[in-house]
Amino acid sequence: MVDxxxxxxxxxxxxxxxxxxxxxxxxxxxxxxxxxTLFGIAVLFVAQEAxxxxxxxxxxxxxxxxxxFLFVIMLLGVDRAQNLELSILPIQRWAALVxxxxxxxxxxxxxMVVNEPVTGAEAMGGAASGDENVRLLARSLFSDYVYAxxxxxxxxxxxxxxxxxxxxxxxxxxxxxxxxxGDN
Amino acid sequence: xxITTGWYxxxxxxxxxxxxxxxxxxxxxxxxxxxxxxMLNGVNLSFVAFxxxxxxxxxxxxxxxxxxxxxxxxxxxLGLVVAILRRQPGATADxxxxxxx
Numbered sequence: 001m002v003d004x005x006x007x008x009x010x011x012x013x014x015x016x017x018x019x020x021x022x023x024x025x026x027x028x029x030x031x032x033x034x035x036x037t038l039f040g041i042a043v044l045f046v047a048q049e050a051x052x053x054x055x056x057x058x059x060x061x062x063x064x065x066x067x068x069f070l071f072v073i074m075l076l077g078v079d080r081a082q083n084l085e086l087s088i089l090p091i092q093r094w095a096a097l098v099x100x101x102x103x104x105x106x107x108x109x110x111x112m113v114v115n116e117p118v119t120g121a122e123a124m125g126g127a128a129s130g131d132e133n134v135r136l137l138a139r140s141l142f143s144d145y146v147y148a149x150x151x152x153x154x155x156x157x158x159x160x161x162x163x164x165x166x167x168x169x170x171x172x173x174x175x176x177x178x179x180x181x182g183d184n
Numbered sequence: 185x186x187i188t189t190g191w192y193x194x195x196x197x198x199x200x201x202x203x204x205x206x207x208x209x210x211x212x213x214x215x216x217x218x219x220x221x222x223m224l225n226g227v228n229l230s231f232v233a234f235x236x237x238x239x240x241x242x243x244x245x246x247x248x249x250x251x252x253x254x255x256x257x258x259x260x261x262l263g264l265v266v267a268i269l270r271r272q273p274g275a276t277a278d279x280x281x282x283x284x285x
């Protein structure tokens with residue numbers, strides 16, 4: 001009973017937030033709605049005994065990624081409202097409609113049709129407490145997936161270097177702009 | 185009414201579709217990146233639901249990697265957006281056709 005209630009409330013929060021992200025005119029509102037969705041998903045993770053992922057979801061997504069979004073919005077001053085009516089190409093709206101209905105029917109239909117329980121190996125061994133979840137995840141991460149785990153560190157270093165290189169103000173462009181201004 | 189794995193999968197599918205629709209109808213590159221995050225979260229939810237149903241921790245491990253890749257993707261994507269908007273203030277996705285041959 002409590003499970004059902006938690007799922008319904010969290011799902012409503014998730015869907016409201018998701019619709020808010022794509023319908024809000026102001027990017028700041030979109031970012032705040034994204035936080036709402038992410039919190040709802042964190043609640044659902046807890047409901048499915050993925051305690052570690054719920055914590056990481058809040059810390060990484062809501063704490064880091066959305067803050068990064070807000071920083072960029074504020075720094076660039078792109079928090080002007082976008083007119084949703086004018087900004088869409090006519091064909092774009094039809095493409096979106098076709099995509100949305102088509103994939104929705106396909107996905108939900110498939111889930112309803114393939115309703116029989118999936119068979120698989122029981123590796124987790126029943127319901128796990130919070131500590132047990134972290135222990136299992138750590139064991140899996142540092143044994144079976146240890147190469148992938150090490151590669152993600154490489155990926156993060158590449159992302160940091162790429163972000164610094166991309167967002168840096170290039171010297172030659174600054175020089176060119178100054179020259180242009182001088183000519184005029 | 186009991187909440188089965190199917191309900192989580194349907195919610196994940198809904199989030200994925202909402203994110204994909206937003207990606208198609210919005211032109212602000214920042215909001216488009218947020219829509220990608222929505223799609224990733226819909227898939228994460230499905231992974232965790234299957235991990236629960238199968239009793240296999242591997243699903244949660246995959247979600248962990250998706251989180252890391254999403255963080256890296258957002259960092260590089262926002263770096264690109266900053267670089268583009270600095271050169272061309274107020275640019276939308278439709279204005280970024282400079283690479284068209």
